[in-house]
Amino acid sequence: MFKSLPAYTKSKRLSVKNLAVEKQDRWLFQNINFDLQPKEVLHLEGENGSGKTTLLRVLCGLTIADEGDVYWNDVSIQKQSYDYHLQLSYVGHSDGIKQDLTVVENLRVAMVLSRSIYKVSDKQILGDILKNIGLENKEDTLAFHLSAGQRRRLAFARCLLNDSALWILDEPLTALDIKGIAFIEQAIQAHIERGGLAVITSHQPLNIKNVRCTRLNLSAVA
Amino acid sequence: MIMRFIYQLGSPPYFYALSGRLLPWLSGLCFILFAAGLYGGLVLAPADYQQGDSFRIIYIHVPAAWMSLFVYMIMAFSGAMALIWRIKIAEIILINSAHIGAVFTFLALVTGSIWGKPMWGTWWVWDARLTSELLLLFLYLGIIALYSAIDDKRKAARAVAILALVGVVNIPIIHYSVEWWSTLHQGPTVTKFDKPSIDTRMLIPLLLMAFAYKFLYAIVVLLRARNDLLWRERRSQWVATLFSKEGA
């Protein structure tokens, strides 16, 4: 499935200038600068509490930085939140899965919210996606009955629903078995090869080949 | 030009310095206004021909009632500024107005009730003005409660700004509904201030007191805002230089 997809048409630069966030009256991080081009991965590192999740949320526009700003193709994301969110897929710490909805219902909500390129009623696509994330034959299972790893993969499926050029992933590999990890690494690889951008936090090393991967260690910056 | 002034005012060190220079003048003016207003109201103004000397409560009650609304308007206005332009000073003025606003509202309520006792014979009448004032007090208390419930003070300021704006849309509606409710139930109530013509000797002290209250409000807000600002910016350079200049 990954091989056949065409390159992204709307890949742009994600840049960050002088970003600083204050928490409880002290700087969580200061002076964060980077410039992420298409086909690049930014791997955020740092100890627990160094502000990785906060930085990701700032990149999503969920948290507003105390200083500095985030730019999508040199325009502040605050000024183009609609266009930016159309290009963004975010898998956060809490996975945004409703336990009391079935797998398909969860996917449908996600599709509508992200203005998916696929039709909600297109059973074939839904089947393909489920097969990809290893949840075939689980369409009508409540998310409550899924294992932690399966739920994580379901959350990750949001990245595949839309032609979003920017993936922001918070610890995408936790709770996954070897097969799951391999799948997500493949998906990221394909995403990057199509000209996508990704910002990832992960305690485990990511096994992605032939990709320019910048590392940013927040503990070092603090 | 005005925008530039607002932005300049929005810078904490500038605001701190300016307010420090303004405070003595404000205090002096406030004191003079209070002295004149009180003398005029308690001594010069003649007793009311119906209410006797009890009408002198007007000089405490009415300006407090005016201020209770005025302060809320200021809060809503600075709330809008804080949300739209993210001006720190607007946030600070908004939050530090809440307590003194609640104090004015409380004062208006209690003095209204004290005044009601000789006039109506009971401490509390479900009169439209008093009831609206009571609800306004709850709006103020809600703002204070919300602000103190949120730990992150910048977040709390934004929450309070939104709440103040929601409140300001609601105040006229609440006021109108209460007015309507009270006329339905009690017929026309004893309206205290709708005299056909109030004696100028009575009116002038009232206006003086109203101005004195406004200055008092400004003083209290500035005092509180300066404290707030100092604490928020305690790690900044300008606070450090301020304290080293004092040499203590």
Added chain:
Amino acid sequence: MLQAFLIILQRDLILAIRHRAELMNPMLFFVLVVVLFPLGIGAEATILERIAPGIIWIAALLSALLSLDRIFRTDMEDGSLEQMLISAQPMSLLILAKIIAHWIITGLPVVLVGPLLALFLGLSAEGIETLFFTLLLGTPVLSAIGSVGVALTVGLRRGGVVLSLLVLPLYVPVLIFASQAVDAAAAGFPTAAPIAMLSALLLLSLSLTPWAASAALKMSVS
């Protein structure tokens, strides 16, 4: 956009139906509060008839207040709210859907049961008819105004008391216009004015509160 509105509405209704036990609670609470009044005041028919509109409306306010939390609380906890905020759909529209879903779940039962309880309190036929209309117009306002209150307090550990302090004063106009309309109807007076005011409140709150709630949620989530 309509699709987004409908899918959130559908989603919230499905979630409510899957928690059938909880679904009944606000309505039971409503009935219970109404039943308490004759027990506390005495079963004298003239008094009960006189205060029936007030009792039913106060009970409706309290049961709305009790159930408000569910508009956003669970969505906040499982991360669904983040996904809505960064979705490519207007947040205020999604909130409007959630307000309406909340009304269908908690308000509509009250609209249907309220007139029945009024019958037991001895309200006249004209009064009951007007009560039904005021409930129909007024209860959505409760959900709408409440959504702003919840949006402001949803991130707090103990937001319950603060929520009621914020919301109840804002409910006063609804209470006044609605119970006065029923009073007037029971006494044989025209009710056009308060009913018109209630309709105006309904339109105003449905058009303005989603914006305020959306701004408040952005604050709460950050």
Added chain:
Amino acid sequence: MEAFLKFIDMGGYAGYVWSSYGLALLVFGLSIILPLKEKRQLEKRIRRIIQNEKSVSK
């Protein structure tokens, strides 16, 4: 003296009038004094913070 007593008596409404004015004095006084007191404490705390940071940087 008599005029003064008459003034204090407020035409028989002394209790009402003076309790209103007294309450106003009390709440306004508190509104001014509390921030001033707070300021003194704040200054102490900030001095301590600044001193601490100086000693750390040395």
